[in-house]
Amino acid sequence: MCASQGEYGGKITNQLRALGSSPDWSREAFTMDAKCSKAVVEAFTRFHEQGILYRANRLGNWSCALKSAISDIEVDTLEMEGRTFINVPNHKGNPNDPSGKYEFGVITDFCYEVDGTGEKVQIATTRLETMLGDTAVAIHPEDPRYKHLHGKFLKHPFQDRLIPIILDTILVDMEKGTGCVKVTPAHDPKDYETGKRHDLEFITMLNDDGSINHMGGAEFEGMMRYDARIAIEKALEKKGLYVGKKPNKMNIGICSRSGDILEPRITPQWYVNCSGMAKRAADAVRNGELKILPKSHEKTWFYWLDNIQDWCISRQLWWGHRIPAYFATKVGEKGVTKSDMKFNDRWVVGRTEPEARTKAAKMLKCTEAEVVLDQDEDVLDTWFSSGVFPFAVFGWPDKTADMEAFFPTSLLETGLDILFFWVARMVMMGLQLTDKLPFHTVYLHAMVRDKNGKKMSKSLGNVIDPLEVINGCTLKHLTDKIENGNLPKKEVARAIKEQQGDFPEGIPQCGSDALRFGLLGYTVQGRDVNLDIKRVVGYRQFCNKLWNATR
Numbered sequence: 001m002c003a004s005q006g007e008y009g010g011k012i013t014n015q016l017r018a019l020g021s022s023p024d025w026s027r028e029a030f031t032m033d034a035k036c037s038k039a040v041v042e043a044f045t046r047f048h049e050q051g052i053l054y055r056a057n058r059l060g061n062w063s064c065a066l067k068s069a070i071s072d073i074e075v076d077t078l079e080m081e082g083r084t085f086i087n088v089p090n091h092k093g094n095p096n097d098p099s100g101k102y103e104f105g106v107i108t109d110f111c112y113e114v115d116g117t118g119e120k121v122q123i124a125t126t127r128l129e130t131m132l133g134d135t136a137v138a139i140h141p142e143d144p145r146y147k148h149l150h151g152k153f154l155k156h157p158f159q160d161r162l163i164p165i166i167l168d169t170i171l172v173d174m175e176k177g178t179g180c181v182k183v184t185p186a187h188d189p190k191d192y193e194t195g196k197r198h199d200l201e202f203i204t205m206l207n208d209d210g211s212i213n214h215m216g217g218a219e220f221e222g223m224m225r226y227d228a229r230i231a232i233e234k235a236l237e238k239k240g241l242y243v244g245k246k247p248n249k250m251n252i253g254i255c256s257r258s259g260d261i262l263e264p265r266i267t268p269q270w271y272v273n274c275s276g277m278a279k280r281a282a283d284a285v286r287n288g289e290l291k292i293l294p295k296s297h298e299k300t301w302f303y304w305l306d307n308i309q310d311w312c313i314s315r316q317l318w319w320g321h322r323i324p325a326y327f328a329t330k331v332g333e334k335g336v337t338k339s340d341m342k343f344n345d346r347w348v349v350g351r352t353e354p355e356a357r358t359k360a361a362k363m364l365k366c367t368e369a370e371v372v373l374d375q376d377e378d379v380l381d382t383w384f385s386s387g388v389f390p391f392a393v394f395g396w397p398d399k400t401a402d403m404e405a406f407f408p409t410s411l412l413e414t415g416l417d418i419l420f421f422w423v424a425r426m427v428m429m430g431l432q433l434t435d436k437l438p439f440h441t442v443y444l445h446a447m448v449r450d451k452n453g454k455k456m457s458k459s460l461g462n463v464i465d466p467l468e469v470i471n472g473c474t475l476k477h478l479t480d481k482i483e484n485g486n487l488p489k490k491e492v493a494r495a496i497k498e499q500q501g502d503f504p505e506g507i508p509q510c511g512s513d514a515l516r517f518g519l520l521g522y523t524v525q526g527r528d529v530n531l532d533i534k535r536v537v538g539y540r541q542f543c544n545k546l547w548n549a550t551r
Contacts (some may be wrong), residue, residue, distance in 0.1 A: 031389065039392035041321070043429060061262045077252075095230075107248035110125075126248060135183060138180070139165060146165075170194070270323060284437055313380055320380055329346065331370050383422055383425050396433075408438050416446075453530045475506040
């Protein structure tokens with residue numbers, strides 16, 4: 001359990017008890033318990049001491065809705081065949097569209113003027129707002145159309161600065177588009193690498209919430225990014241620099257937690273180099289030490305672990321284990337700030353503040369009394385905290401009787417959707433920190449979806465609580481749950497209408513036997529369970545017949 005224990009933990013255990021689960025409830029644990037928290041701090045500290053955990057300022061996924069970094073594995077991909085309109089969190093609504101949705105799946109053409117000549121160079125982009133952070137335009141050195149522009153500069157239409165024309169054979173394909181590519185090193189992965197190759201300026205033009213900052217220019221400062229996109233298009237048109245736009249097949253990254261459209265953004269974060277751990281976890285399955293059932297999911301296991309990237313484990317959220325890292329300065333020292341990456345080596349990691357103080361004094365060559373520590377305000381990724389769960393619950397890192405008696409465990413049963421989120425992290429961290437597999441078998445059960453095959457999600461308003469099926473509930477109870485939930489107002493009416501169609505008289509009381517029978521009956525059909533309550537009612541009636549027959 002990684003949510004608030006008071007709000008959700010009791011509800012989850014009540015559901016499990018009602019379904020007939022019979023674990024040793026006296027050993028129930030929660031990731032924020034003192035015992036587990038101690039293990040999380042120990043894991044972070046050991047990784048740092050082993051040299052596989054580090055802090056770096058690099059481009060990563062940023063959720064403007066959460067105001068936090070997001071790891072690659074938490075990114076869903078939205079595929080668009082062409083022009084598509086989408087609701088965007090944190091935005092008031094597109095004034096040009098009756099639905100308030102914003103336009104995506106288009107490519108926009110605009111021009112930059114060459115400084116001193118007035119000649120125009122045409123650019124194409126799917127993210128027009130990022131032109132506020134452009135620091136170069138790249139052309140191919142062998143493109144005959146632009147030989148005369150080598151070494152020239154372009155004028156930015158909204159800022160008092162010049163943009164160099166650079167020569168690049170990696171980023172630019174002469175056969176695609178106009179052969180001119182805008183470069184925004186602080187807001188695009190490919191441009192980030194181009195910026196490093198050519199030592200370009202990295203201009204971050206977005207605030208944490210996705211609004212345009214002062215680097216984007218006074219004309220657009222304070223606008224939310226997609227409102228700025230509309231305003232920039234109009235401003236370019238007034239200046240005679242707007243060419244047009246057309247539908248464009250493309251994919252965009254969506255935050256799996258908030259539904260926000262993710263932004264590539266440069267921020268300082270903590271990372272774990274997972275290459276060694278991932279190889280051991282993959283090899284354990286290959287040599288048969290660890291079994292994944294159904295076996296078909298081994299392909300997913302190998303895909304993620306064989307292509308693993310360094311894991312961003314810091315989050316800018318209010319809930320979680322606070323990172324046990326401290327920025328160290330000396331009393332009275334000036335000009336040394338943790339926001340300046342040139343002082344990145346001033347960070348010390350410790351199991352406790354006194355331990356960190358001792359390390360800092362040694363690093364700064366001063367007495368402990370002269371050390372000033374400022375603990376990182378960020379928290380750890382939920383999956384990092386949960387990764388130590390199989391051994392933290394038994395008292396690790398202490399050598400307890402429970403660790404000796406019960407670790408490693410034997411079987412892990414969980415949903416296939418968190419095979420990499422959680423299962424792989426538990427295996428990697430178990431091998432790295434205990435030198436043992438935390439379990440020898442992983443059984444991945446089917447996913448329970450609604451009757452139409454949609455994933456049950458609070459953001460869709462289609463979640464069915466098993467207690468509502470076991471005990472039954474009224475339609476009013478279901479609609480009240482939606483109205484008091486976190487659905488956007490415009491989605492509430494839709495969700496309630498669908499609910500009224502599915503459960504016009506609420507959910508009848510089915511009992512736990514019928515629910516379990518129904519779920520088992522579904523599992524023979526494949527990996528997903530499209531749960532139709534009417535079918536569960538049928539199983540309740542069948543259970544009644546069995547009961548009457550035994551009587």
